[in-house]
Amino acid sequence: MTGLRARLRPSVTVAAAGLLLLLAPRVFGRGILNDIWSVAFAVVLASSWNLLGGLAGQVSIGYSAFLGIGAYTTALLALRGMQPYATLPLAALLGAAFSFVVGLPTFRLRGPYFTIATIGVGEAVRVFAGGVAFTGGSSGIRMPPGSFDFGLNYASMVVLAVAVVTLAAWLRGSAFGAALAAIRQDIDAAEALGINATRYKVAVHALSAGLVAAAGSLFAINFQYISPGSVFDFRLSLSIVLMPILGGVGTVAGPVWGAIFFSYLQIKMLSVPALRDSYLFLYGTLLILIMLFEPKGLLGLWERLPRALRRPPKEASAA
Amino acid sequence: MHDLVAVVVNALLAAGLYATMSYGLAVIYGVMRIINLAHAGILMLGAYVTLTLYDRFGLDPFLSLVIVAPLFFLLGVVLQRLLVRRLPSGGGTPSMESLLLLFGLWLVLQNLAYAVWGGDTQSILTNYTMRAVDLAGVRVGVPNLLVFAAGAVCLLWLQLVVKRTDLGRAMRAVTQNRDAAMLCGVDADRISAQAFGMGTALAGVAGGLLSTLYAFTPDFGRSFLLKAFCIIVLAGMESVVGVAAGAFILAILENALGAFTRIPTSFQDAVSFTLLVVALVAFPQGLPHAFLRMTRRRAALR
Numbered sequence: 001m002t003g004l005r006a007r008l009r010p011s012v013t014v015a016a017a018g019l020l021l022l023l024a025p026r027v028f029g030r031g032i033l034n035d036i037w038s039v040a041f042a043v044v045l046a047s048s049w050n051l052l053g054g055l056a057g058q059v060s061i062g063y064s065a066f067l068g069i070g071a072y073t074t075a076l077l078a079l080r081g082m083q084p085y086a087t088l089p090l091a092a093l094l095g096a097a098f099s100f101v102v103g104l105p106t107f108r109l110r111g112p113y114f115t116i117a118t119i120g121v122g123e124a125v126r127v128f129a130g131g132v133a134f135t136g137g138s139s140g141i142r143m144p145p146g147s148f149d150f151g152l153n154y155a156s157m158v159v160l161a162v163a164v165v166t167l168a169a170w171l172r173g174s175a176f177g178a179a180l181a182a183i184r185q186d187i188d189a190a191e192a193l194g195i196n197a198t199r200y201k202v203a204v205h206a207l208s209a210g211l212v213a214a215a216g217s218l219f220a221i222n223f224q225y226i227s228p229g230s231v232f233d234f235r236l237s238l239s240i241v242l243m244p245i246l247g248g249v250g251t252v253a254g255p256v257w258g259a260i261f262f263s264y265l266q267i268k269m270l271s272v273p274a275l276r277d278s279y280l281f282l283y284g285t286l287l288i289l290i291m292l293f294e295p296k297g298l299l300g301l302w303e304r305l306p307r308a309l310r311r312p313p314k315e316a317s318a319a
Numbered sequence: 320m321h322d323l324v325a326v327v328v329n330a331l332l333a334a335g336l337y338a339t340m341s342y343g344l345a346v347i348y349g350v351m352r353i354i355n356l357a358h359a360g361i362l363m364l365g366a367y368v369t370l371t372l373y374d375r376f377g378l379d380p381f382l383s384l385v386i387v388a389p390l391f392f393l394l395g396v397v398l399q400r401l402l403v404r405r406l407p408s409g410g411g412t413p414s415m416e417s418l419l420l421l422f423g424l425w426l427v428l429q430n431l432a433y434a435v436w437g438g439d440t441q442s443i444l445t446n447y448t449m450r451a452v453d454l455a456g457v458r459v460g461v462p463n464l465l466v467f468a469a470g471a472v473c474l475l476w477l478q479l480v481v482k483r484t485d486l487g488r489a490m491r492a493v494t495q496n497r498d499a500a501m502l503c504g505v506d507a508d509r510i511s512a513q514a515f516g517m518g519t520a521l522a523g524v525a526g527g528l529l530s531t532l533y534a535f536t537p538d539f540g541r542s543f544l545l546k547a548f549c550i551i552v553l554a555g556m557e558s559v560v561g562v563a564a565g566a567f568i569l570a571i572l573e574n575a576l577g578a579f580t581r582i583p584t585s586f587q588d589a590v591s592f593t594l595l596v597v598a599l600v601a602f603p604q605g606l607p608h609a610f611l612r613m614t615r616r617r618a619a620l621r
Binding site for chain 1: 354402405406414415416417418419420422423424425426427428429430431433434541542545548549586588589592593595596597599600
C-alpha cells in the first residue's frame with residue numbers, strides 16, 4: 001500500500017502543479033506566462049533527454065536535431081495549409097523516425113564514443129538544413145499568418161510538460177525502466193541477463209526524440225519564425241544536456257529542478273545587458289563545478305544538506 | 320588526370336595540418352584515457368593568441384609558434400593540475416565526467432575569447448597570404464605549403480620525443496598499461512600532466528596554423544574537433560604514422576568530393592561528420608586494427 005502511494009505521489013504532485021499552471025492565465029499577465037512557457041519548454045526538453053541520458057545513461061549532445069525536425073515539420077506543413085496543431089503528432093513521429101537513423105548505427109558505440117558521434121550527427125543535420133532549398137536555407141522560414149494562438153500554445157506546452165514528467169516517473173518504476181537502469185550500470189551484465197541493450201536504447205531514444213520534436217513543433221508555433229541558427233543551434237543541444245545534469249541526472253525531479261533553475265537564470269541574465277554575453281561562461285563553469293564537486297547535481301546537494309547540518313562543524317567542537 | 324594530381328596534392332597539404340591538430344587529441348587520449356573536448360577551444364585560443372602576437376608585435380604567425388608552443392604547454396599542465404587530475408579515474412575507459420568537465424572548459428574558453436577579442440570574424444593577412452606557387456603543375460598557396468612544413472616539423476619532432484627520450488618511453492609505458500608503468504616506478508601523474516601539456520601545445524600550434532588559412536570567430540574549432548576525432552578514430556588513436564594516414568584519408572575524401580561530385584562545398588563539413596559516424600561504427604578500434612584482423616583472417620584461411 002505504502003509502495004503504491006509512494007509511486008503515485010510524484011504523479012499527483014505533478015498533476016496538481018499542472019492544474020495550477022493551466023489556471024495561471026486567469027491571474028497573471030502575458031510577461032509571466034511567457035516565462036512559464038519557457039520553463040515548461042525547458043522541462044519537456046530536460047525530462048525527455050533524461051529518459052535516454054539519465055535512465056539509460058547514454059549522453060547525447062545532438063538533441064537540437066530532433067527539436068529542429070519537429071519545428072521544421074510543423075512550419076513546412078502549416079505553410080502547405082495544415083492546421084498547425086494537427087502537425088504535432090506527425091512532428092513527433094518524424095522525430096522518432098529520425099532517432100532510428102541516428103540510433104541504429106551509433107548505439108553500437110559506448111559511452112563517450114556515442115557522445116562524440118551525436119555531436120557529429122547534430123552538426124551534420126544543421127549544415128544540411130542550412131544548405132538545402134526546401135527548408136528555406138540559412139535564412140529560415142516564417143509560419144503562415146494567423147497560426148499564432150498563445151493561449152492554446154501555453155496550455156499545450158504545460159500539458160506536454162506534465163505528460164513527460166509523469167511518463168518519466170512511471171517509466172522509472174517500470175520493468176522497462178529497470179532494464180534501462182541495468183544498461184546504464186553495466187551494459188555487459190545487462191546483456192548477459194538477456195536484455196537486448198540495443199533494442200531498449202533505440203526504443204527509449206525514439207520516445208524521447210518524439211517528445212522533443214513535439215516541443216519543437218510548439219516552439220515553431222510560438223515564435224512564428226525558425227532558422228537553422230535558432231532550432232539546430234549547438235547551444236540548444238548544450239542546454240538540453242546541461243539542465244538534467246544540473247538538477248540531478250537519472251532522477252525524475254532532477255531535470256525538472258534543473259530546467260526551472262536554468263531557465264530562471266537565463267531569463268534573469270537576458271534582462272541584464274552586461275551578462276547577456278556571458279552565458280557560455282555560466283554554462284561552462286556550472287558543468288565544471290558539478291563534475292568536480294557534485295556529479296549528482298542540485299538533488300545531490302539537497303540530499304547532502306541535512307547531513308551537513310546535522311554534523312556539528314569540526315571547528316566548533318574543537319573550540 | 321590533372322584534377323587527380325590536384326586532389327592528391329591538396330589533400331597531402333591539408334593532411335599535414337589535420338595530423339597536427341589530431342595528434343594532440345591522440346596523445347591525451349593515449350596517456351590519460353580522456354577525450355579532450357576542450358581541444359576545440361584550445362585550437363581557437365591558439366588562433367587568437369597568434370593574431371594578437373601578429374597585431375601587437377608584428378610577429379610572423381609561423382615564427383610566433385615558437386612562443387605559442389611553450390605557452391600552451393604550460394597552460395595544459397596548469398589545466399591538468401587544476402581540473403582534470405581532480406576527477407575520479409575512469410579506469411581504462413574514458414569517463415563521462417571527464418568528457419563533460421572538458422566540455423565545460425571549452426565553453427569557458429569560448430566565452431573568454433568573446434570577452435577579450437569580441438565576436439567579429441578575424442583573420443591574419445600577411446604579405447604572402449595570397450601568393451601561390453607551382454607544385455607538380457598545381458597552383459598551391461604559399462601559406463598552405465608553410466602550414467604543411469610546420470606541421471611536418473612538429474610531428475617529426477614529436478616522433479623523436481616519443482621514440483627516443485625517457486619522457487617518450489614513460490608516456491608509451493603509461494599508454495600501454497598504466498598500472499604496470501607505475502609498478503616500474505613511472506610517475507604516471509607527472510607523465511599525465513606532461514602529456515596534457517603536449518596535447519595542449521600541439522592544439523595551440525595547430526590553432527596558430529589554422530589562423531593563417533581560415534577566418535575565425537570564438538565559435539571556431541568545433542568542426543575541426545570533429546575532424547580530428549574522425550581522424551584518430553580512423554587511426555586507432557596510437558601512432559604518429561597512423562594519425563598521418565587517417566588525416567590523409569579524410570583530406571583526400573574531402574578534396575575528391577569537392578572536385579569530382581556536385582556536392583556543394585558548404586556540405587563538406589557534413590561529409591566529414593558522416594564519415595566520423597561511419598568510421599566509429601565500422602571500425603570501432605581503428606583502421607590499423609581492422610586491417611590487422613583482415614590479414615590475420617586471410618592467414619588463417621590459407
